[in-house]
Amino acid sequence: MMTAKRINPDLQRERDAATIDPEELTRIIFDGAKELDKKRKLEDAVFNDPDYKSIPLNFMSREEQYEEGIRRSAIAVTKKEALGDLIENHNDLISYNTLACGIGNAFFLHESMFADSIKRMATDELKQKMMPLQQKFEIIGTYAQTEMGHGTFLRGLETTAHYDPNTQEFVLNSPTVTSTKWWPGALGKTSTHAVVLAQLYTQGKCHGIHPFVVQLRSLEDHKSLPGITLGDIGPKFGYGANDNGFLRLNNHRIPRENMLMKYSQVAPDGTYTKPPKAELTYGTMTFIRSMIVRASAFGLARGTTIAIRYSAVRRQSEMRPGEPEPQVLSYPTQQYKLFPLLATAYAFFFVQKKMVETYSVVNQQINDGDYTRIQELHGLSSGLKAFTSWATNVGLEICRMSCGGHGYSMSSGFPKLYVDFTPNCTYEGENTVLLLQTARFLVKSLKEGKRGAKLPGTVAYLSSNVTELRARATSAGRDLKDPRLLVALYKERAMRQIMFASDKVEAARSEGLDLVGALNRASVHLVRAANAHSHLLVVENFHEKLQELKVSQKLKKTLLQLFQLYALDGITNCSGEFLEDGILSGTEVKAIRQYVVELLPLIRVNAVALVDAFDFRDEVLDSVLGRYDGNVYEELLKWALSSPLNKTDVHPSYDKYLKPLLHRNRSKL
């Protein structure tokens, strides 16, 4: 943690009064003392390096942001080579890049989706050719799937790859305006190569979308190759430093070997062999979806750190004349805005660990040719990606508004945090669409459970029936703060929502609709069901973690309070779903509302320590309001003074426009 020269006394008092040691919690969040030490060393390596210093992003034009992003990303490549053991795994790599290229990592897709697609789907020969070039940064790759006309509906992509057996090449084309590749990160100006998804045609037949490695730019002068039109798509809501781009292909030829042919093949004569499972093409997206759960945890942790520290420093409104103005953190309404989000950030930290573990186990099974859990992984990653990113998206705006007027200033850090986070709800699968995928898996699992099939872990509860679940909830006692009861209540709620949605699908089918039509008619209920299921997974996982963790009694007590707040507040926000089937009575829901309010002052004692435990350095938070030392007001003034508009006392526009206006009647006076 950064040592500050002078800590704001209010913030210091909060830290002194805490009953927990934030460092104990930090070690849990970052997987133990060794990993934490590594993370801090990586931070030192970046923030003590003058090469990573630049003028504040807020005062740069978009071109300057792009250039600065490229500069930092490029030097990060060489600097990280010298860091040896500090970068041991993919998490370390992401951490280092996030720290070094805070403005936006130009090579994120190169190191994730481009590399992963090749590793996952290329033949050994293509891998041997491409991976060293990728790893040594002799080429820069991106992932070009989305088109102007279609992002969600992959089967609707229009880019074509026609196989020509005479030359043993694929001929790539963008036959319509809407087939223009649109959005891929780093496509416009940076990348030399892309994994391009296109409809494969061979021997006169279309075989659906397949991935191809396509060179876009010359490796000598970086000019786009003949048959290729490339560019930046223009300014966006956020991600100013990234050249999200467009690509048009005009009879562009690539060798047959550039198709990623591990699972499906085109032989030299054009004969097509289909993959053992069509969904294997989608694996790279599953990988990033699981990472977005991690990004959600970090995003909400950042937002709550800024808002809670600032709320401890900010004093407003005498309660009674002459009394000192309270810290806004002491108002129950402020606590009610922020503490459930703090609890949510913790819940997401724990569930992202589970997501990453599950991903890595199932991915290994898939690599070994065992596809039995592929659907479960898809249901889990789609549901958690959507559930956690939506909650973080909403939570960040609540955090910003909880900072009053100063939250609206760029100096708060919230505008950049929000605009860079919010596309997590859209890219890598639009959230509604992903929840519908999860729901499909849930409806299927429910049916199979009823038939007596053994269901995988995350949906095993669907093989029970509601009477059993109700009995389990009842046997857990009726102490509404008891974690076992809370998990049982969430389970019953999820089960009932899934049953309700399934019944609606069945009802539509019995009216003669086909499955697709029936799923579409029931889609509002299906999304609700998938949300309820994902919510349960977060609650259940938090409970399991509480039982597993070997921590001090004081910390255990605080984590239990956070769990209770997360679970109880979740009930009040969806109380209709708990009331409508009598899972809870009206009296119980009212009692839960009161418990939530009673938990707030208990959390208040440790609120600052709990955000300190996230261990964000000031350079990472990039927020005047969230500073570790709490010296908000002095820094706000400094920040404003550094604004380019304040370079001169009189702005040049005075002579051009204001003076003529102000002086226009002067001669008449």
Ligand SMILES: CCCCCCCCCCCCCCCCCCCCCC(=O)SCCNC(=O)CCNC(=O)[C@H](O)C(C)(C)COP(=O)(O)OP(=O)(O)OC[C@H]1O[C@@H](n2cnc3c(N)ncnc32)[C@H](O)[C@@H]1OP(=O)(O)O
């Ligand atoms: C302090 C230190 C600090 C450190 C801080 C560090 C903290 C941060 C750390 C983290 C930083 C990272 C942040 C991330 C940044 C990201 C960058 C941006 C990247 C953005 C890239 C993109 O944005 S890139 C494009 C993504 N674009 C999609 O995402 C399209 C969605 N659209 C579909 O994905 C399909 O279109 C859709 C709908 C499934 C229908 O698919 P479809 O048309 O085939 O139709 P069906 O629905 O019929 O599906 C047919 C059957 O396939 C099954 N299935 C489908 N998908 C499956 C799958 N994946 N796995 C298995 N099975 C699957 C399904 O379940 C059916 O199974 P069944 O038949 O048995 O029911």
Ligand SMILES: Cc1cc2nc3c(=O)[nH]c(=O)nc-3n(C[C@H](O)[C@H](O)[C@H](O)COP(=O)(O)OP(=O)(O)OC[C@H]3O[C@@H](n4cnc5c(N)ncnc54)[C@H](O)[C@@H]3O)c2cc1C
């Ligand atoms: C910042 C950013 C970076 C990106 N980076 C990349 C990249 O690197 N590579 C890449 O290939 N792509 C990238 N994308 C594109 C991204 O993956 C798509 O935008 C995303 O998958 C959503 O697809 P869409 O834009 O077609 O949305 P649409 O599908 O058009 O969504 C519009 C609305 O329609 C609804 N809808 C669509 N289909 C259904 C359905 N079946 N049922 C119910 N509702 C539906 C959605 O819920 C949504 O409300 C990026 C996008 C952004 C914003």
